Amino acid sequence: MRVLIGCERSGVVREAFRKRGHDAWSCDLVPAEDKSRYHIQGDLRTVLPMSNMWDMMIAFPDCTYLCNSGALRLYTGGKKINGPDSKRWEQMYKAAYFFKEILNTPIPKVCVENPIMHGYAREIIGARPTQTIQPYNFGADASKRTGLWLRGLPEWVNTAYVEPRMVDGKPRWANQTDGGWNKLAPSPTRGIERARTYQGIAEAMAEQWG
Numbered sequence: 703m704r705v706l707i708g709c710e711r712s713g714v715v716r717e718a719f720r721k722r723g724h725d726a727w728s729c730d731l732v733p734a735e736d737k738s739r740y741h742i743q744g745d746l747r748t749v750l751p752m753s754n755m756w757d758m759m760i761a762f763p764d765c766t767y768l769c770n771s772g773a774l775r776l777y778t779g780g781k782k783i784n785g786p787d788s789k790r791w792e793q794m795y796k797a798a799y800f801f802k803e804i805l806n807t808p809i810p811k812v813c814v815e816n817p818i819m820h821g822y823a824r825e826i827i828g829a830r831p832t833q834t835i836q837p838y839n840f841g842a843d844a845s846k847r848t849g850l851w852l853r854g855l856p857e858w859v860n861t862a863y864v865e866p867r868m869v870d871g872k873p874r875w876a877n878q879t880d881g882g883w884n885k886l887a888p889s890p891t892r893g894i895e896r897a898r899t900y901q902g903i904a905e906a907m908a909e910q911w912g
């Protein structure tokens with residue numbers, strides 16, 4: 703199968719497909735971290751018109767302006783105080799229309815991945831995730847509720863459950879503090895580290911859809 707992995711710099715999903723014999727390519731605005739020759743550096747939208755080349759596309763667009771956890775930041779100082787942050791709304795619209803464009807690309811099998819979205823973005827995109835998953839159901843010691851918007855692909859079956867530690871009766875995985883926050887301290891590379899696809903998720907994608 704020829705598989706396009708959109709918005710992927712790490713190459714984790716590309717390599718999970720390649721090692722199973724698929725002709726998989728990643729595409730990102732930035733170079734591939736592993737310097738693979740199976741990486742297209744550029745805007746994913748320039749590759750999509752060649753949709754008849756691809757059997758499947760899996761994409762990981764940026765969630766900064768779409769995710770529920772960032773919804774409050776659409777307003778400076780809160781909804782009722784200073785009102786909308788117009789720059790951020792513009793960025794949110796751009797991100798949501800990008801998401802919608804890649805979701806509707808005429809490739810036979812499509813998966814677009816993103817964390818749980820706020821309602822403004824969901825309304826533009828016009829579709830809820832087909833399925834939500836947790837990395838801890840796919841062999842990764844991590845909690846991160848993630849949506850999969852699927853077309854032409856079956857929903858996933860959980861592979862390997864990772865037991866959490868219990869803190870005051872609450873489950874916590876390795877990426878979480880005892881209070882349930884993300885463990886990664888602020889740093890210049892924090893965003894990249896948090897966005898990297900978990901190996902177990904990549905293996906499940908390639909195993910179950912490949």
Ligand SMILES: C[S@@+](CC[C@H](N)C(=O)[O-])C[C@H]1O[C@@H](n2cnc3c(N)ncnc32)[C@H](O)[C@@H]1O
Nearest residue numbers: 709710711712730731745746762764897898899
């Ligand atoms: C949330 S990160 C996904 C990272 C991915 N899970 C990985 O393991 O590499 C989003 C990625 O989308 C890329 N991106 C943003 N806009 C893009 C575009 N128009 N075309 C291709 N890639 C884009 C960013 O450079 C970033 O690497």
